[in-house]
Amino acid sequence: MSSRLKDKAVIITGGTKGIGKGIAYMAAAEGAKVAISGRNEADGRRVVDELESRYGAEALFVQGDISRETACRRLVGETVQRFGRLDGLVNNAGIFPRGTILDTSEDMYESIFAVNMKAPFFCCKYAIEAMQQNGGGSIVHMGSTHGYKGSPNLAAYACSKGALRTLSRHIAAHYARQQIRSNWVTVGWVASEGEIELHESMGATLEELQERAKTNVPSGRMQTAEDMAYGVIYLLSDESNQVTGSELAISGGLNI
Numbered sequence: 001m002s003s004r005l006k007d008k009a010v011i012i013t014g015g016t017k018g019i020g021k022g023i024a025y026m027a028a029a030e031g032a033k034v035a036i037s038g039r040n041e042a043d044g045r046r047v048v049d050e051l052e053s054r055y056g057a058e059a060l061f062v063q064g065d066i067s068r069e070t071a072c073r074r075l076v077g078e079t080v081q082r083f084g085r086l087d088g089l090v091n092n093a094g095i096f097p098r099g100t101i102l103d104t105s106e107d108m109y110e111s112i113f114a115v116n117m118k119a120p121f122f123c124c125k126y127a128i129e130a131m132q133q134n135g136g137g138s139i140v141h142m143g144s145t146h147g148y149k150g151s152p153n154l155a156a157y158a159c160s161k162g163a164l165r166t167l168s169r170h171i172a173a174h175y176a177r178q179q180i181r182s183n184w185v186t187v188g189w190v191a192s193e194g195e196i197e198l199h200e201s202m203g204a205t206l207e208e209l210q211e212r213a214k215t216n217v218p219s220g221r222m223q224t225a226e227d228m229a230y231g232v233i234y235l236l237s238d239e240s241n242q243v244t245g246s247e248l249a250i251s252g253g254l255n256i
Contacts, residue, residue, distance in 0.1 A: 006031035011036075011075060013075075015037060016040055018193050020090070022226055023092065026233055033059070035079040039063065062074065066093060067114035072119060075123065088139070112160050113159075124171060128175060139181065142187055147184075169184075185249075189217060218252055
């Protein structure tokens with residue numbers, strides 16, 4: 001790896017597993033100081049240990065439920081206290097319970113929006129304040145092909161991602177003058193731990209999912225956390241300093 005994020009301090013929400021962990025590893029390999037958030041302390045400590053031992057990175061885990069505004073404020077505050085600044089935020093944490101609009105309960109709806117929309121909103125609030133202090137920064141929102149209309153059994157999830165897409169464009173439009181950039185990544189069908197666990201609970205193996213992808217994904221395969229990380233690193237780096245309000249599709253053509 002090179003040093004495309006050398007000395008940049010970045011936060012990755014939901015960084016203890018799946019896509020978030022993959023982004024954290026690549027950010028560290030590119031020279032970033034990395035803060036990750038999550039609810040599971042053991043998982044968080046394990047990732048931090050790996051970031052420090054494997055990449056020699058300065059790393060921080062902040063435990064908390066970022067569906068609460070106070071946790072978002074603490075995440076940004078502890079990151080700035082540790083690293084002295086904030087240059088990047090990756091809104092990656094998300095949940096995706098299945099449910100059509102007809103069988104989505106109020107509790108399911110509220111839990112999905114709390115994690116997928118409320119958390120990014122308030123993480124952005126405090127990240128923007130911190131970025132204003134050091135002349136700008138980059139915010140990356142991990143979206144989804146479902147953010148445009150969604151499949152029938154992901155109604156609330158699709159709506160939460162559509163709202164996240166609006167948040168990305170709102171920040172891009174109103175904070176560009178302060179050199180704060182905001183971009184959205186259209187995530188495809190990723191073979192993450194959560195996705196695999198969900199389908200295994202419904203009786204499908206990873207091998208069966210990969211076979212489905214050969215037919216259903218134009219590129220012929222599921223995407224990986226590494227695929228996502230390559231795009232995110234670009235958006236966090238100075239190489240994309242004129243890129244804001246964009247939608248980068250890393251979906252193997254699923255968004256077409």
